[in-house]
Structures are given as C-alpha cells and as structure tokens.
Amino acid sequence: MSLQLNPTAPRPTQETQPLVDRRQTNPMFNDQKMKLGLFGTNCSYGLIMSHAPSTYEVSWQHTREIAQRADALGFEALVPIARWRGFGGTTNFNGNCFETYTWAAGLAEATENIAIFATSHLPTVHPIVAAKAATTIDHISKGRFGLNLVMGWFSPEMDMFHGEQRQHDERYVFGQEWVDLVKKLWGTPGSFDVEGCFFEGKTLEAYPKPYQAPHPVLINAGNSPSGVEFSARNVDINFASLDTVETMREYTKVIRYKAREEYSRSISTMTYGLLVARDTEKEAKQAFQSVIDHGDWDAAGNVMKVAGMESQSFNEQIKQFQERFIAGWAGYPVVGTPEQVVEELGRLNEAGMDGMIMGFVDYNEELKYFGEKVMPLMKQAGLRHD
Numbered sequence: 001m002s003l004q005l006n007p008t009a010p011r012p013t014q015e016t017q018p019l020v021d022r023r024q025t026n027p028m029f030n031d032q033k034m035k036l037g038l039f040g041t042n043c044s045y046g047l048i049m050s051h052a053p054s055t056y057e058v059s060w061q062h063t064r065e066i067a068q069r070a071d072a073l074g075f076e077a078l079v080p081i082a083r084w085r086g087f088g089g090t091t092n093f094n095g096n097c098f099e100t101y102t103w104a105a106g107l108a109e110a111t112e113n114i115a116i117f118a119t120s121h122l123p124t125v126h127p128i129v130a131a132k133a134a135t136t137i138d139h140i141s142k143g144r145f146g147l148n149l150v151m152g153w154f155s156p157e158m159d160m161f162h163g164e165q166r167q168h169d170e171r172y173v174f175g176q177e178w179v180d181l182v183k184k185l186w187g188t189p190g191s192f193d194v195e196g197c198f199f200e201g202k203t204l205e206a207y208p209k210p211y212q213a214p215h216p217v218l219i220n221a222g223n224s225p226s227g228v229e230f231s232a233r234n235v236d237i238n239f240a241s242l243d244t245v246e247t248m249r250e251y252t253k254v255i256r257y258k259a260r261e262e263y264s265r266s267i268s269t270m271t272y273g274l275l276v277a278r279d280t281e282k283e284a285k286q287a288f289q290s291v292i293d294h295g296d297w298d299a300a301g302n303v304m305k306v307a308g309m310e311s312q313s314f315n316e317q318i319k320q321f322q323e324r325f326i327a328g329w330a331g332y333p334v335v336g337t338p339e340q341v342v343e344e345l346g347r348l349n350e351a352g353m354d355g356m357i358m359g360f361v362d363y364n365e366e367l368k369y370f371g372e373k374v375m376p377l378m379k380q381a382g383l384r385h386d
C-alpha cells in the first residue's frame with residue numbers, strides 16, 4: 001500500500017521551526033560571570049556517599065522544594081544524575097532516583113527561570129524518542145531545557161539494557177551518530193531517511209521543533225581524549241572532573257582552543273563539587289570531615305572499581321582522591337567560611353570555569369544559608385550581579 005504521509009507545504013512555522021533564540025530563554029547563556037547550579041537532587045544521597053545527618057530525601061515534594069528555592073535564588077541550572085541502579089554498600093548510593101526526562105518535565109512546570117536538564121545515557125534511548133521528549137520539556141519550560149549527554153560508563157547498569165558494554169571510545173562513536181540524528185530531527189523541517197552504523201529508518205520526522213533556537217543547550221562531561229573531542233565538536237558546555245586549579249586552567253584552554261580551531265565553534269567549561277559553607281572555617285571543616293567519617297566505603301569502593309576499569313578520566317583520581325568520591329562524587333570540594341568559599345569560586349572562575357554545579361550535604365537547608373551569606377559576597381566580588 002502506498003500512502004502519501006508527507007505533510008503538504010506550507011506548514012505553520014510554529015510546527016516547523018524553533019520559536020525563540022535560546023539566548024533569550026535559557027539562563028545558561030546569561031551574562032552572570034560565575035553560573036550556579038545544583039547537581040544530583042534526583043538521586044539518593046546526592047553527591048555524598050555518606051550517612052552524615054541531612055534532611056535530604058528523594059521525594060517529589062522535596063526535590064521540587066529544592067528546585068524552587070534554587071530558582072528563587074537566581075541559580076542557572078538543575079542537573080540530575082542518570083542512574084538505573086545503585087552502587088551497593090549501606091547507602092546503595094544513588095540507587096533510589098527519579099528518571100531524568102520525566103523529573104525535568106515536572107520541574108519545568110514548577111519553576112520560572114532556571115534551566116532544567118535531563119541526563120541521558122545515549123544507548124538507553126532511541127534518538128527519535130529523545131528528540132521528542134526533549135522538545136516537549138523545552139515547550140513546557142518555554143526554552144529552558146538542556147540535555148546532558150552521557151555514554152554510560154557504569155557497566156552493571158548498561159548490562160540491564162543490552163548485556164554488552166561497548167569499548168570506551170566506541171561509546172563516543174555511537175554518541176556521535178546519536179547526537180547527529182537528534183540535531184537533524186530538531187532542525188529539519190521535512191522528513192529524511194537515515195542509514196547509519198547504529199540507526200536506520202525511513203522518512204523520519206519530528207514536529208514540533210524545540211522551543212529554543214537552534215536547539216536545547218547540550219552539555220557533556222567527557223574528560224578523556226575522545227570525550228574532549230566529542231564535547232568540542234558537539235556541545236555548548238563541557239563539565240570537568242579535575243582536582244587542581246592548575247589543571248583546570250590548562251584543561252579549559254585546551255578544550256576551548258580545540259572547539260575553535262578544529263570545529264569553528266565556542267564551548268564553555270564548568271565544574272562540580274560539594275560545597276560546605278559555615279560561619280567559621282573550623283565548623284566547615286568539621287562538617288566536611290563528618291561526611292567522610294560517616295562514609296559508605298563499600299559503595300565508594302564499588303564506584304572506584306568500576307570507574308577505574310571503565311572510565312579513563314577517573315583513573316588517576318581514584319588512587320589520589322578516594323575521599324573525594326565520598327565527599328562530592330570526586331568533584332572539587334569548596335569548603336570554608338562564606339568569604340573563603342567565594343574566594344575559591346573566584347579562583348575556579350579565573351581558571352576558566354564559567355560555573356559550578358554543586359552538591360550540599362543538606363541541599364534544602366544549606367541553600368537558605370547560601371542565599372543569605374554567600375550570594376551577597378559573590379555579588380560584591382563581581383562574580384554575580386542582581
């Protein structure tokens with residue numbers, strides 16, 4: 001049977017084109033010098049593999065309250081962790097978690113200004129489904145959506161989907177075809193056939209197009225050579241897992257240069273970590289130490305074992321910074337008085353980091369403190385403005 005399913009031109013522009021330049025809708029493109037975000041508020045224990053006391057819990061009410069508080073403070077980003085199973089130990093770290101596209105859709109409706117991300121393991125979702133889901137959330141949020149593209153390093157959870165994990169660099173080859181197809185679905189006003197190594201299909205189409213033009217903000221946290229290549233070629237922001245300001249300075253220079261020289265595009269760079277701000281340095285250090293003292297070493301051991309085997313970027317850090325996995329998912333810890341914290345954020349910014357997505361021991365409670373004590377000092381330091 002031959003059907004004429006192709007739509008008759010002209011189609012309405014609200015179907016065939018994104019509606020608004022994303023620089024007008026997405027705060028990731030605003031002019032704040034040091035952007036702020038929250039990381040991991042959809043997963044149990046957030047960024048800490050620890051039983052340190054906290055009111056944090058994974059319930060819809062709680063995650064929404066945190067999101068709304070960050071939104072009211074003017075934060076730019078909410079970035080969830082994509083996780084399909086926990087890491088065992090006494091916490092079963094991150095194992096109790098909300099799926100991120102649906103989480104983002106709910107928070108898009110519940111917030112006003114903040115950018116909301118879904119974190120997508122590319123092998124777990126077909127590009128047509130991802131493109132459509134992203135577009136829907138982009139319309140709900142009126143152009144505040146973003147996609148964190150992750151390849152899937154935690155093999156036991158990838159085993160849940162297809163039984164066989166691709167080699168590290170092959171994951172990025174797959175990711176390239178995946179993101180090319182998603183961008184094509186977002187950007188093509190007609191239909192097209194696809195015949196790739198991983199995806200094949202006839203007369204693909206996707207309407208409507210995303211709300212923001214040319215498409216939702218894309219981020220990636222690849223730090224290995226193939227990860228950096230992928231980021232430089234495809235995304236708006238790279239997230240780096242690095243341990244010193246010096247390495248950050250070098251790293252941010254190299255990846256920006258690569259994007260510019262090899263792909264004629266610009267990329268920004270951000271980092272992540274646990275932030276602990278208290279009235280005195282002693283209190284801050286004690287609170288940080290308490291996270292380690294209450295640490296779930298079994299879960300941390302499992303993470304490091306898999307990460308060491310599977311994820312090239314983490315190898316060095318595993319040996320040197322075991323505690324960093326417990327206190328901040330191996331991110332860069334920022335610990336001290338409000339003044340010290342702002343100085344440290346300034347150093348990161350000066351090393352090329354345009355922002356930081358943070359974990360807190362107790363997100364909801366500590367956000368209040370951050371708004372009262374840290375934010376005003378960031379403004380004084382010229383890192384933020386009203």
Ligand SMILES: Cc1cc2nc3c(=O)[nH]c(=O)nc-3n(C[C@H](O)[C@H](O)[C@H](O)COP(=O)(O)O)c2cc1C
Pocket residue numbers: 080081082083119149150151152153154221222223224225226227228239240241271272311312313314
């Ligand atoms: C900020 C940030 C967020 C990440 N989020 C996730 C995630 O939600 N799920 C996941 O499986 N991996 C996540 N990762 C791991 C990265 O996707 C990546 O595998 C890792 O940084 C190693 O880089 P490589 O693939 O270049 O070796 C994240 C990493 C960073 C730095």
